Amino acid sequence: xxxxxxxxxxxxxxxxxxxxxxxDRISGLPDSLLLHILSFLPFRCAxxxxxxxxxxxxxxxxxxxxxxxxxxxxxxxxxxxGAGEFLNFVExxxxxxxxxxxxxxxxxxxxxxxxxxNPEFDGRGVMSNRLDEWICFALKKKVKVxxxxxxxxxxxxxxxxxxxxxxxxxxxxxxxxxxxxxxxxNIESLGQIHLKxxxxxxxxxxxxxxxxxxxxxxxxxxxxxxxxxxxxxxxVLKFERHPSLEELNVCNCVDLxxxxxxxxxxxxxxxxxxxxxxxxxxxxxxTLELDGLQDDVNLxxxxxxxxxxxxxxxFGDFLLxxxxxxxxxxxxxxxxxxxxxxxxxxxxxxxLVFSIWELNNQTCPSFNWKSVTxxxxxxxxxxxxxxxxxxxxxxxETLTIYVYPSNPEDIQRNTxxxxxxxxxxxxxxxVQGTFHCLAHHxxxxxxYACVTEPYVIELIEFLLGNALVLEKMVISTxxxxxxxxxxxxxxxxxxxxxxxxxxxxxxxxxxxxxxxPRISPRAVxxxxxx
Amino acid sequence: xxxxxxxxxxPPCPKKMITLKSSDGETFEIExxxxxxxxxxxxxxxxxxxxxxxxLPNVKGKILAKVVEFCxxxxxxxxxxxxxxxxxxxxxxxxxxxxxxxxxxxxxxxIPTLLDxxxxxxAEMIKGKTPDEIRKFFxxxxxxSPEEEExxxxxxxxxxx
Numbered sequence: 001x002x003x004x005x006x007x008x009x010x011x012x013x014x015x016x017x018x019x020x021x022x023x024d025r026i027s028g029l030p031d032s033l034l035l036h037i038l039s040f041l042p043f044r045c046a047x048x049x050x051x052x053x054x055x056x057x058x059x060x061x062x063x064x065x066x067x068x069x070x071x072x073x074x075x076x077x078x079x080x081x082g083a084g085e086f087l088n089f090v091e092x093x094x095x096x097x098x099x100x101x102x103x104x105x106x107x108x109x110x111x112x113x114x115x116x117x118n119p120e121f122d123g124r125g126v127m128s129n130r131l132d133e134w135i136c137f138a139l140k141k142k143v144k145v146x147x148x149x150x151x152x153x154x155x156x157x158x159x160x161x162x163x164x165x166x167x168x169x170x171x172x173x174x175x176x177x178x179x180x181x182x183x184x185x186n187i188e189s190l191g192q193i194h195l196k197x198x199x200x201x202x203x204x205x206x207x208x209x210x211x212x213x214x215x216x217x218x219x220x221x222x223x224x225x226x227x228x229x230x231x232x233x234x235x236v237l238k239f240e241r242h243p244s245l246e247e248l249n250v251c252n253c254v255d256l257x258x259x260x261x262x263x264x265x266x267x268x269x270x271x272x273x274x275x276x277x278x279x280x281x282x283x284x285x286x287t288l289e290l291d292g293l294q295d296d297v298n299l300x301x302x303x304x305x306x307x308x309x310x311x312x313x314x315f316g317d318f319l320l321x322x323x324x325x326x327x328x329x330x331x332x333x334x335x336x337x338x339x340x341x342x343x344x345x346x347x348x349x350x351x352l353v354f355s356i357w358e359l360n361n362q363t364c365p366s367f368n369w370k371s372v373t374x375x376x377x378x379x380x381x382x383x384x385x386x387x388x389x390x391x392x393x394x395x396x397e398t399l400t401i402y403v404y405p406s407n408p409e410d411i412q413r414n415t416x417x418x419x420x421x422x423x424x425x426x427x428x429x430x431v432q433g434t435f436h437c438l439a440h441h442x443x444x445x446x447x448y449a450c451v452t453e454p455y456v457i458e459l460i461e462f463l464l465g466n467a468l469v470l471e472k473m474v475i476s477t478x479x480x481x482x483x484x485x486x487x488x489x490x491x492x493x494x495x496x497x498x499x500x501x502x503x504x505x506x507x508x509x510x511x512x513x514x515x516x517p518r519i520s521p522r523a524v525x526x527x528x529x530x
Numbered sequence: 531x532x533x534x535x536x537x538x539x540x541p542p543c544p545k546k547m548i549t550l551k552s553s554d555g556e557t558f559e560i561e562x563x564x565x566x567x568x569x570x571x572x573x574x575x576x577x578x579x580x581x582x583x584x585x586l587p588n589v590k591g592k593i594l595a596k597v598v599e600f601c602x603x604x605x606x607x608x609x610x611x612x613x614x615x616x617x618x619x620x621x622x623x624x625x626x627x628x629x630x631x632x633x634x635x636x637x638x639x640x641i642p643t644l645l646d647x648x649x650x651x652x653a654e655m656i657k658g659k660t661p662d663e664i665r666k667f668f669x670x671x672x673x674x675s676p677e678e679e680e681x682x683x684x685x686x687x688x689x690x691x
Contacts, residue, residue, distance in 0.1 A: 022669040025630035033633060036645065040653035044689075051686050052661045052679060054672055073691075085691035092688040478612050528613075 027055045035059045043067040047093065061098040066138075068093075070109035076153040087130070094137050104145040105138035107131070110152025111165050111184065132168050142176040144197075149183040151205065161186070161207040161232050172219070182206050193219030199244075202227040209233045217242060228253055229486070239264035251291070251486040261285060267304075270485035273297045289485050296330040299337060308338055309345035311490045312353070328353050336365055343371040346389075347490045351376060354385035354392075359419060364392040371398040375480060377492045378453055379406040380424035381416040386459070387431050396437035399463075400446040402480050403453050407492035424455050428462035435466065443471045449479045450498055452509050461516050470520040475513060476528040477501055548575065549583040550598070556591030557583055560598045564605040569640035588638045593631045596621075600644050622651040626668075 026034070034056055038046045043066060050060035068090050074082030086109070111127060131148075138146060150165055164186045171180070172193045180195070183204040189212045198220040208231050217223060217239060225247040228234075234253050238260040239245065247268040250259060258279040259271060269282055270289035278295070282288065283302030289309040290297070312331070331353055338344075344367075351374060357364075372393065376382055390396070410416075422430070445463055447456060464473065482491045499505070510527040518525075546562040548571065565571040574584060586594060603609070603617060622629055629648050636645035656664055665673045674682065683690050 022667075023627065024669045024671050025627060026668045026670055027672065029630075029633070033637060033649070037633075037649045037652050037656075040646075040650040041657060045657060047689050049656055049661075049664075051682055051689055052674070053664060053670065054674055055670060085688075088688045088691065092686075478610060 026053075029055070031059060035062055039063060039065065044069075044072055044089070061096055063097075064099060064102045065104040065106075066093065066097070066102060067104070067106040068108070069106075071153050090134065094134065097141075100141065102138065102141040102143050104147070105135075105141075105143045106145075106147040106149075107134060108147075108149040108152065110154045111150035112163070113152065113154065128165055131165055135168060135171060139170055139174055139176075143174075144176055145179040145181075146171065146174075146177060147179075147181040148185055149181070149204075151184040161205065164205075164207065172216075187212060187216075189215065195220040195223075197222055199224045200227075201225070203229070203231055205230045205232075207232050210236060210238070213237065214240075217245065225249075227486075230254070236260060239266060241265060249486050251488070268485075272486055272488070291484060291486055291488055291490075293331065293334070297334070299334065301338075305338075306342040307345075308341045308343070309484065310334075310350050311347045311484050311488065312349035313488070313490070328356070332357075332365070335367065339365070340368045342369070344369045344373070346372065346374045348376055348382075348492075350374075351382050351385035351389070354388040355381055355383075355420075358384035358388040364388065367393045368395055369393050370395060371400070372396060373400040373402075375402040375404070375482075375491060377405060377407045377410075377494060378403045378455055379410070379413075379416070380422075380427070380455065381420045383424060383427045383455065383459075384420070387427075387433065390435050390437060391433045394436040395441050397441050398444040398446075399442060400448070401459075402448045403450050403456055404491055405450055405453055405494040405497040407494060408497075409492065425458055427455075428458055431462075438463070438466045439468050441469065442467045443469060445470065445473045447473070447475045449477060451475055451477060452499070452501070452505060457509075457512060460513060464516050464518045464520075464523065464525075466519060467523070468520055470518070470523040472524055472526065474526045474528065475510075476526075477506070478528070550594060551583040551585045552589055552591035552594040553587050554591050556594070558591075558594055558598050560601060561605065564598070564601040567601040567604055567641050567643065571639065586639070589635045590631070593628070593635050596628075596632070597635050597639065597641070597644065601641065604643055618647050622647055626652070626655060 029037075038050060038056060038059055041049060043063070046063060047060045050056040050058065068086070070083070070086045073086040073089070090107075111131075131150075135146070135148070148167060164184055166186045166188050167182060169188045169191045171177070172187065172195060173191070175194070175196045177195055177198050179200040179202075180198060181202040181204075183206075186207045189209075193215045195216075199222055201216065201220070201223060208228075210233075213234065217226065221243055223242065223245050226245065227249040228237075229249075229251045231253045232255060235255050236258045237248075237250065237253075237256060238258075239248070240263050242265060245264070245266055247270075248259075248261070248266050249270040250256065251270075251272040252274070255276070257276045259269075259277070259281065260279075261269065261282045261284065265284060266282075267285060268287040269280075269285045270291070271277070271280060272291040273280075273295065274292045275295055277297065279298045279300070281300040282305075283300065284304055285301060286304050287307040288301065288305055289311065290299075291311045291313065293310065293312045331350075372389065374386075374389075442463070445460075445467070447460060460473070460475070464470070482489055482493075484490050506527075513527065514525060547559045548562055548565045550558045550560060550571075552558070562575065565575065571584070589597070600621060604614070622632070629651050632644060632648040633652070636642075636648060655667065659667065661679065664670070
């Protein structure tokens with residue numbers, strides 16, 4: 001069959017049907033159910049299916065989620081062919097669509113490739129006018145979720161922010177919008193901002209100012225979450241009292257120097273810390289995520305803070321400078337400041353810094369963390385870090401580890417191999433130190449995801465053999481998200497290496513674990529590996 | 531498989547059971563809390579019509595058994611999203627005729643989670659197939675003849691470019 005005949009790419013169905021026995025169940029379904037089925041197809045696919053398959057005839061006009069992606073019409077990065085067909089498609093859909101209301105309206109195209117906006121006409125070109133019309137269509141249909149992504153498949157931040165498309169001010173007066181996502185566009189800040197139903201606001205590569213943000217937030221009395229990425233024009237992000245705003249995600253806003261939530265009731269904050277951001281004031285925040293951490297940051301938090309996640313990132317040879325391990329003094333200072341947080345989440349690099357401190361025989365500070373969660377591409381050189389953690393956290397009650405395969409592409413492998421000249425599998429037999437938490441506090445241990453990876457069973461053995469007051473150990477193949485709140489991937493992508501567990505493999509593993517000696521008489525091991 | 535020796539805390543009040551009767555006369559018991567997944571059953575329970583077996587003339591025994599299984603699973607406390615998703619995928623990994631039965635039962639009983647799951651499953655069957663393959667797969671009668679289809683494509687070129 002030629003490509004043009006196919007309704008869409010993707011999707012799969014391994015079930016084969018016996019042709020002679022198949023009863024037509026589709027034609028008998030009522031329109032409402034056929035429409036519901038269509039709503040799960042990608043939009044263009046749904047339109048085509050609806051035109052070509054008689055039972056679905058005409059139903060596409062009642063679909064309530066409209067999504068237009070320019071990339072469906074061209075081979076990405078190989079020129080702009082397909083633009084005409086894309087525009088034709090959009091115009092026809094908008095002209096023929098019937099329902100008085102829609103739920104979602106999404107546009108994704110590369111605005112800057114669509115012909116240069118002419119600065120003489122105040123930045124409005126043909127494409128701008130079209131976008132204005134399309135957005136007005138959506139607003140007239142009382143759209144609830146509006147997603148305008150004008151970067152297309154272009155390299156991000158390739159264009160000057162001053163030349164971005166300006167979203168019409170009518171958008172900022174919509175009483176129906178619940179979610180607004182803007183990418184590579186700007187906002188016209190004339191007129192009143194009144195978004196009475198808006199709960200989520202996301203802006204990516206948008207030109208802003210402190211005043212515009214204040215007006216957006218104060219004009220949205222139902223606002224719950226704000227997400228700002230790669231936005232310009234903000235030096236200080238300051239929020240005042242607000243009836244509902246509870247979460248803020250900030251990442252890579254180039255001019256940002258300070259985040260001030262002193263007067264705000266925001267409870268959840270995720271910030272990427274990098275130059276020039278140097279001060280974060282968040283006395284009321286309860287859940288804090290700090291990404292990057294390549295530079296020192298002045299953190300002013302308060303007593304309500306009880307959940308911290310650190311996602312240290314970094315490139316290049318962060319371990320060594322002139323053959324000597326870096327000390328990470330700032331990181332240590334930050335951890336000391338956060339020593340009394342109840343729940344801590346750590347990633348690969350945090351544990352690697354601990355490994356450095358362990359291998360350098362640094363004296364352990366004492367952390368009062370009660371619960372620690374870590375997600376690791378587990379390698380031999382994480383083990384000293386885990387040991388350091390167990391020594392430092394005197395009052396640890398719950399330990400959760402998500403294990404993923406070690407990253408074969410890790411450029412630091414050789415350095416670590418040289419530094420860790422021990423056998424990973426017998427590491428725990430020769431480990432020295434006083435593990436106060438194992439003797440007195442550790443009650444719960446959870447080991448998740450790729451549990452049969454190397455070094456996991458030895459760690460389980462060590463914990464079962466030394467945790468005197470252990471009550472519960474859970475081992476399961478359940479996974480977590482590899483992205484943090486700011487959408488940053490904090491784990492090496494090893495999905496190709498992750499095994500599909502067969503019940504035999506898991507039964508084998510279960511038997512090994514259940515036969516390990518347990519020093520705590522009350523310890524119960526739950527294997528949930530299916 | 532799961533092996534554990536733990537004591538779980540049991541709910542303070544005894545689980546109230548509702549009896550459902552399928553179109554072919556089979557009866558099934560379902561916990562009230564699981565039955566609440568169905569708006570239809572929830573209304574009946576509210577109006578106190580739930581003391582005698584509830585007749586469901588639109589749902590065969592074979593399907594009702596599975597629906598009860600679905601609602602019970604989704605009413606379980608402490609089920610994490612990832613595991614539930616995997617369970618759901620297996621639940622609809624059956625002959626497509628049965629998936630249609632789920633759609634009709636979920637529609638009649640107003641169980642949005644099951645309706646979405648089953649409809650999405652049918653959508654997956656449609657994706658990636660040519661129109662011809664779709665018609666054969668579902669054996670859609672009164673489909674367009676090749677000439678009629680050609681007409682449709684020509685009149686709606688904008689959708690097929």
